[in-house]
Amino acid sequence: MVHKLLLHIALAASLLSRELPGASATKTKTQVKNNSGVTPAGQCGTWIKEPEGGYFTSPNYPEKYPPERECVYIIEASPRQCIDLFFDEKYSIEPSWECKFDHIEVRDGPFVFSPILGRFCGPESPSYVRSSGRYLYIKFVADGELEAMGFSAHYNFTQDPEFTGAGELPALPFCEFEMSGPEGFVESGQIAGESRALQTEAVDCRWFIKAPPRARIYLRFLEYEMHNSNECKRNFVAIYDGSSSVEHLKNKFCSTVANDVMLVSSVGVVRLWADEGSRKSKFRILFTTFHEPPCEGETFFCHSNMCINQTLVCNGIQNCVFPWDENHCKEKRQASILDTLDGTNMAIIGVTCGLVLILLIISVIIQVKQPRKKYIIRRDDFDPALLHPGFEPPHYELCTLRRTPSGDLNDAAMAEGL
Numbered sequence: 001m002v003h004k005l006l007l008h009i010a011l012a013a014s015l016l017s018r019e020l021p022g023a024s025a026t027k028t029k030t031q032v033k034n035n036s037g038v039t040p041a042g043q044c045g046t047w048i049k050e051p052e053g054g055y056f057t058s059p060n061y062p063e064k065y066p067p068e069r070e071c072v073y074i075i076e077a078s079p080r081q082c083i084d085l086f087f088d089e090k091y092s093i094e095p096s097w098e099c100k101f102d103h104i105e106v107r108d109g110p111f112v113f114s115p116i117l118g119r120f121c122g123p124e125s126p127s128y129v130r131s132s133g134r135y136l137y138i139k140f141v142a143d144g145e146l147e148a149m150g151f152s153a154h155y156n157f158t159q160d161p162e163f164t165g166a167g168e169l170p171a172l173p174f175c176e177f178e179m180s181g182p183e184g185f186v187e188s189g190q191i192a193g194e195s196r197a198l199q200t201e202a203v204d205c206r207w208f209i210k211a212p213p214r215a216r217i218y219l220r221f222l223e224y225e226m227h228n229s230n231e232c233k234r235n236f237v238a239i240y241d242g243s244s245s246v247e248h249l250k251n252k253f254c255s256t257v258a259n260d261v262m263l264v265s266s267v268g269v270v271r272l273w274a275d276e277g278s279r280k281s282k283f284r285i286l287f288t289t290f291h292e293p294p295c296e297g298e299t300f301f302c303h304s305n306m307c308i309n310q311t312l313v314c315n316g317i318q319n320c321v322f323p324w325d326e327n328h329c330k331e332k333r334q335a336s337i338l339d340t341l342d343g344t345n346m347a348i349i350g351v352t353c354g355l356v357l358i359l360l361i362i363s364v365i366i367q368v369k370q371p372r373k374k375y376i377i378r379r380d381d382f383d384p385a386l387l388h389p390g391f392e393p394p395h396y397e398l399c400t401l402r403r404t405p406s407g408d409l410n411d412a413a414m415a416e417g418l
Contacts, residue, residue, distance in 0.1 A: 044071035044140075047247070051078065053157060058140055058150030062090055065150040071140040074110050075131075075155055076246070079204075079273075080163045080233075083131040085138075085155045091125035092149040094142075101143045104151060110135035110246045125151070133160070133233060135246070162233060169275075173197040175205035179287070182309035183319060184209070186270045187223075187284040202275045206244055211266040211289040218306065218321070219268065223284035224258040227274070235278035240269035258283070260321070288312070288319040300325060 044059050056073050058065045077083050085106070094102035099121035106129050107114040114137055120126040129136075140151070175196040179186065186207045190196075197203045211217050219239060228234045236254035242265045251261050266289075274281045288308060291299065295307035302308060302320035312319045314329035 044069060045073055047245075048073060048075045048155075051157075053155055055152060055154035057152040058142075061150045061152055063149070064147040065140075065142055067142055067144045067147055069140070069142040073138040073140075074246070075136040075138070076110070077131075077134045077157045079134065079169050079202075079275075080160045080166065081134060081157045082160050083134075083136045083155055084158055085129040085131075085136060085153055087120075087125040088152040088154070089125055090149065091151050092123050093121045093151065094146045094148050095122040102146070102148070103141055105137075105139045105141070107137040107139075108132050108135075110137055110249075112137065112139070130158075160233070169202060172204050173201055175203050177205070177207045178210070179207055180210045181289070183286065183288045183312055183317070185222075185284060185286055186219075188272060188282045189284075191272075199279050200276055201279075203272060203279070205272045207270040208244075209268040209270070209287050211268075213266060215266050215289045215291050217263040217266070217268040218288045218290060218319075219261040219263070219270070220286045220288070220318070221258045221260060221283065222286055223282065224253070225282050226254055226256070227278040227280040229256050230254060231278075235274040235281045236272075237281075237283050238271040238273070239263075240271065241265050242267055244269045244271065286317065286319070 046056070048054065048056065058071065059069060060066060075083050075085075093104065096102070099119045101121075103119055103121040104126070105119050106117045106126075108117050108131055109115065114135075117129055117131075118126060136155075138153070173196060175191060177186075177190060177194075186209070188205075191203060191205055192199065196205065209217055224237070226235050226237075232252070232254035236252055237258065238249060238253075239251045239261045240248045241250040241263045242248040248269075250263065251259070253259075268287065270285060272281070272283070288306075290302070290306040290308045292305055293301065293307055295301045298310040299307040300310050300313050301324075302322070303324050304321040306320055308319050308325065313325045316326070319325050
């Protein structure tokens, strides 16, 4: 009886041990999500933001992928994390020289122009790939011939080695601002001014600028300084055109210089990312909303394909790309003595200047009509003694130095000789 009871216990234990791995596998499978995605319908590719990792595949995997496809997968990690990407062994893509035809392209960043990490094709799966930052860009391309099985890749997130010892980033405070109007200022000082975050906290702040329908936005940097310049993982200012998604990123500044930005949509987003050691980063941006010509109603033509609100003209701030709106404005230059004169003072000055001019003309006329004395020396009255003796020709000396002529020469011969 006891022996039979022990046999039943052992059988139950063996069955339980077989179920546990299956349960664990089921749990793991539910945690890892398939991110292959179909966006939009009929096209493959997706933006992956799963915090626990996941996997994605080529269309129809493990069957042959269809021809004429281009799939883009962008993986996004949390701040201070990197991405580890692995390809499964069941892998086959049409081989070609330098992978000119069907291929997988992996780039270190969220864009098609990010640094390339590898271009893969053929029957052997690529080796392990790791990003240097928060994003990976994976593009799968299939031409119209010779389809193959495709690929399956899974990913997970690890700590960025540049932040070893810094620990995980704590929860960031909510920091968003809404702005509108014909013009306005976006500045980092608003974070402390509106008590959005402490000076010791990391921030990921966003300013949403909304222009009227069919209008555009011009952003001009008035002040810009990154506490840790050229360290984009620690601090940067980013400009988005349309939304705050990474695919709408227009410009990103983390060095020592920031350029003006012209947006094409009516929604602009300014984003400041600064970790707890970069909170001295600061900026100040002037935004101006405008319409494209022809200018209608109460608008001012900026000579640069911009029609701005008339109230922005001569307001002491350059809202156009070039300072057309501030040219010929009295308020722009420093006040001079002429700006303080009233009508009476101007009349007095005018009369005085007129009298001076009349007197000057009269004096010129008198000088012209006044007779002049002429001094003429007549030849009859000329006295040679008035000249200096040194000017007298020394002809007499020549005569005294002449040798006495001989007596053989008569007066006629002497005259002829002379």
